[in-house]
Amino acid sequence: MSSILRIALQKSGRLSEDSYQLFKECGIRFDYGTGKLKSVSSNFPAEFLFLRDDDIPGYVEDGVADLGIVGENVAVESARNIDTVHRLGFSKCRLSLAIPRGNEWNGIQDLSGKNIATSYPLILGNYLREQNISADIHVISGSVEIAPGIGLAEAICDIVSSGSTLLSNGLKEVEVIFRSEAILIARPTLETEKQSLLDKLLFRIKAVQAAKNNKYIVLNAPNAALDQIKSLLPGMKSPTVTPLATEGWSSVHSVINENDFWENIEAIRSAGAQGILVIPIEKMIY
Ligand code: PRT
Ligand code: ZN
DSSP states (O other): OOOOEEEEEESSSTTHHHHHHHHHHTTOOOOOOTTOOEEEOSSSSEEEEEEOGGGHHHHHHHTSOSEEEEEHHHHHHHTOSOEEEEEOOOSOEEEEEEEETTSOOOOGGGGTTOEEEESOHHHHHHHHHHTTOOOEEEEOSSOGGGTTTTTSOSEEEEEESSSHHHHHTTEEEEEEEEEEOEEEEEOSSOOHHHHHHHHHHHHHHHHHHHHHHEEEEEEEEEGGGHHHHHHHOOOSSSOEEEEOSSTTEEEEEEEEEHHHHHHHHHHHHHTTOEEEEEEEOSOOOO
């Protein structure tokens, strides 16, 4: 029987939509939705398992799944023997220490001998050890933010994204101890056939990510400005320059990184570029 990759995804939660979308953009089709526990792709040798995120590292370590997508916070806290294969750039968040808003904060030493509520005892324990702080870690599995209000702890260590949960519970963020995003994890030793399927998948994921980070740019420029514009828009190898019907003008086609876009666009305009079009790219292969 030929090999098939078993991929564990969060059934429903903050990782689900982006995970499903990623495979869609990689051209890998499968059904998902209410009540489904697993689904076989119709056009790629992969079977998807829909699970709670906390269970995914364990299933990957045990070989029930070959790959999985989880938050790095969950992967690290699980302490399972799994490899991080690729960072996926979505579900970004941070694990932070927070204290009641009215309390003074002079630094991490303020937590010495205090009670800290968290669902991340391993990551927090490591951090406190590195900082030489001895504090009591009180493990709770959810609604950590209410712990100070009910007298369970003097501080908390929890996932923060916008910060509004902390705010509405009268807490302030005082220290970021870990930054997280969704990651693709794998069993450390995949069989050769599965490894080559993973390589195929990674090739597609990287093409999708590169496309997201870049834009296709088309503009018109007077020929005298071409050297300057070409240096601002190096593209993948070099920009395409074709003459316009109007004498002395050319059309320039190139690729620009999203991060450089606003920085460079002013310089490109000042150099004399006109009629600038910026177009999303669907896939980008180097
Ligand atoms: O049901 P299942 O066990 O599968 O899901 P879950 O409820 O355990 O996890 P889920 O879906 O909430 O989160 C999955 C992953 O998304 C986490 O492991 C993180 O890696 C990532 N992530 C990104 C977040 C957040 N943002 C986030 N804001 N995980 C949790 N939160 C919670 C946080 O715990 C706190 O209660 O949102 C609140 C804070 O949000 P802000 O925006 O108010 O700061
Ligand atoms: Zn969970």
